[in-house]
Amino acid sequence: MESIRENMQSIQQLIETTCRKSGRNPGEVKLVAVSKNFPVNIIMEAYQAGQRMFGENRVQELIQKVPQLPPDIEWHLIGTLQRNKVKYIIDKVSLIHSVDSLALAQEISKRALKAGVTANILLQVNISQETSKSGFSEEELLQNIKEISVLPGIKIKGLMTIGPLVAEAEEVRPIFRRLKELSVEIDGMKLPQVEMKELSMGMSDDFTVAVEEGATFVRIGSRIFGPRNYEEGGEEHEGFR
Numbered sequence: 001m002e003s004i005r006e007n008m009q010s011i012q013q014l015i016e017t018t019c020r021k022s023g024r025n026p027g028e029v030k031l032v033a034v035s036k037n038f039p040v041n042i043i044m045e046a047y048q049a050g051q052r053m054f055g056e057n058r059v060q061e062l063i064q065k066v067p068q069l070p071p072d073i074e075w076h077l078i079g080t081l082q083r084n085k086v087k088y089i090i091d092k093v094s095l096i097h098s099v100d101s102l103a104l105a106q107e108i109s110k111r112a113l114k115a116g117v118t119a120n121i122l123l124q125v126n127i128s129q130e131t132s133k134s135g136f137s138e139e140e141l142l143q144n145i146k147e148i149s150v151l152p153g154i155k156i157k158g159l160m161t162i163g164p165l166v167a168e169a170e171e172v173r174p175i176f177r178r179l180k181e182l183s184v185e186i187d188g189m190k191l192p193q194v195e196m197k198e199l200s201m202g203m204s205d206d207f208t209v210a211v212e213e214g215a216t217f218v219r220i221g222s223r224i225f226g227p228r229n230y231e232e233g234g235e236e237h238e239g240f241r
């Protein structure tokens with residue numbers, strides 16, 4: 001198997017060539033290394049190869065890992081977040097990709113104020129409308145975004161989606177394209193505290209398509225770290241493909 005360093009280099013190269021082909025600046029695309037299910041010594045390999053942005057999808061796992069790893073790591077929460085767990089991560093993560101309800105946003109706001117931080121969030125949209133996935137429907141998003149945007153202690157940075165499981169990455173393109181369109185529509189609403197700068201989309205199998213369609217964060221796990229040995233837990237139901 002290739003080393004983690006080599007895997008990351010080849011991903012970065014693909015991001016760069018894809019950006020050049022589609023007239024984008026490669027600096028706009030940030031790689032979130034999805035380290036879920038991998039132990040800290042493996043994460044350190046990626047760190048030593050220069051990676052600083054890591055994504056975890058479970059609160060429990062995230063809070064166990066954070067104190068064992070260097071403080072200059074930027075942690076992203078990418079998985080479903082239960083309201084009663086917000087308090088554990090509010091001052092530990094730099095971006096929450098998976099805000100999927102008004103109630104969750106309200107809890108994040110409350111906890112951010114209490115902790116004296118500003119929570120950067122993305123709103124997760126279930127573009128593909130799969131019942132197994134969380135996220136706002138497009139309609140729900142448009143109904144709720146105003147109310148979320150005025151919550152104190154929160155900054156909406158953009159949108160996130162998880163592509164459906166498909167045979168060919170190309171089939172996910174309309175989903176990514178739609179997320180981009182939606183972010184442009186929302187930008188046009190000129191909501192005071194809403195920035196639509198970030199689009200979190202694309203995983204190991206479909207990230208080049210996502211980059212072509214405007215991704216600013218790609219969330220990549222298995223292509224860096226290798227296959228995960230899943231012990232299916234209660235919270236883990238997304239991203240397993």
Ligand SMILES: *Cc1c(COP(=O)(O)O)cnc(C)c1O
Binds near residue numbers: 034078222
């Ligand atoms: C696991 C996961 C990923 C990474 O998946 P890979 O296919 O291993 O790259 C990305 N996003 C989310 C939300 C995940 O849960």
